[in-house]
Amino acid sequence: MLPAMSDIARHVPDARIDWLAEEAFAEIPSWHPAVGNVIKVAHRRWRKSWWSADVRAERRGLRGRLHAKRYDVVLDMQALLKSAWLVRQAQGVRHGLDWKSAREPLASLFYDVRHKVEFWQPAVVRQRQLAALTFGYTVMGRPDFGLxxxxxxxxxxxxxxxxxxxxxxxxxxxxxxxxxxxxxxxxxxxxxxxxxxxxxxxxxxxxxxxxxxxxxxxxxxxxxxxxxxxxxxxxxxxxxxxxxxxxxxxxxxxxxxxxxxxxxxxxxxxxxxxxxxxxxxxxxxxxxxxxxxxxxxxxxxxxxxxxxxx
CATH class of the missing domain: 3.40.50.2000 (Glycogen Phosphorylase B;)
Incomplete structure (x- = not known):
């Protein structure tokens, strides 16, 4: 996803980007200069004790943080049911892949705007194309990971x-x-x-x-x-x-x-x-x-x- 962030920063110069990331990998989006805030998700840890008091409190805290801010665009770049669950908690126009493009087609039902990106392409290409379709620009140049x-x-x-x-x-x-x-x-x-x-x-x-x-x-x-x-x-x-x-x-x-x-x-x-x-x-x-x-x-x-x- 990092090259897609570079593309967005290049074509939408006033963009302010928040990134939802699994807590074990949250360092990675923080490396990119275009990413302002990294919001940690602990789905892997939570699912081991989903209904415990501590996990329910953490999930409520995440939901409150996502509800507190209105975004212009909420973009799901994974197209999984677990990522769609998070997207539905965020406030804003929700973008994602359509039924034929998504890794888990049911996830596409949770988006307001659905984009077609050919599934057979390399993942870096797909992510860049999805971002381009969402923000209305054309992908150009080699991938820039921002590292x-x-x-x-x-x-x-x-x-x-x-x-x-x-x-x-x-x-x-x-x-x-x-x-x-x-x-x-x-x-x-x-x-x-x-x-x-x-x-x-x-x-x-x-x-x-x-x-x-x-x-x-x-x-x-x-x-x-x-x-x-x-x-x-x-x-x-x-x-x-x-x-x-x-x-x-x-x-x-x-x-x-x-x-x-x-x-x-x-x-x-x-x-x-x-x-x-x-x-x-x-x-x-x-x-x-x-x-x-x-x-x-x-x-x-x-x-x-x-x-x-x-």
Missing amino acids: QAFTRQAQHRAVNTDQRRNGAEYAVIMPSASRPDKLWPEDDWHAVFHRLREAGCSLRLLAGNDEETLRATALIEGFEGAEVVPRMNLTAIAKLLSGARMMVGLDSGLTHLSAALGRPTIGIYRASTPIRTPLVGDSFTASLGDRGAPPSRDAVLAAVEQALIA
Whole structure:
């Protein structure tokens, strides 16, 4: 959604944007300079105890905040029943996708204005088109994720430390996923690690929980210059990614974030398809594999070679 925010800011210069976001990811919209307020939603946490007194109080608080402000446009960019439920609580003209365009068609019944956006297109394209139809402009140019602040900080650090000369370059690896059918074979990861170490890169592996930490630790056993990064908030991860020589990761939000930050990024798809969610960014990207057809070791190594010269 970030490029759509950049488009809105460019074409509707006096726009004041509030963004509803799941609390675990609320840092991300706060990075964009066009977003004024981030309103946190805790749907994932609430659904575990929906009718408890504390959760009911939190939901009442959110409803009160949404009712207190009248918006010119209320735009649902997810087209899910859970997001439509939130849209219905906000005051203003409600826009969203039509029945054939929405991921969950029933969500379209909750909008005042419905837009047609072809479903087969990549997600970044769909979001930009939906925003353009809502605000009446034409999408132009490459996607701008609005993350230039991270890029400038990384460039400043690189100049001050001269990473390449001092052997301080690193590659970020995301080898874990919430589903086992997304995982890539250990031997294939080791081949990638060997090539990156030959290129002078230390390895920094990301892990989101104890199980992923154990897997990442086992993967780098015997590799010098490799570490599992302690768990960090999303802003700290973005800073880490922005300074990396490249990232190689499974299809995950952090792999997509690396591409959005303009780093050479290789995504390994095994249980999902890159047709709708390819990596998008200003540097080299490779979205390899597909649902049920993981990329070969050779294909990933060939992409690593391209990323090394990007």
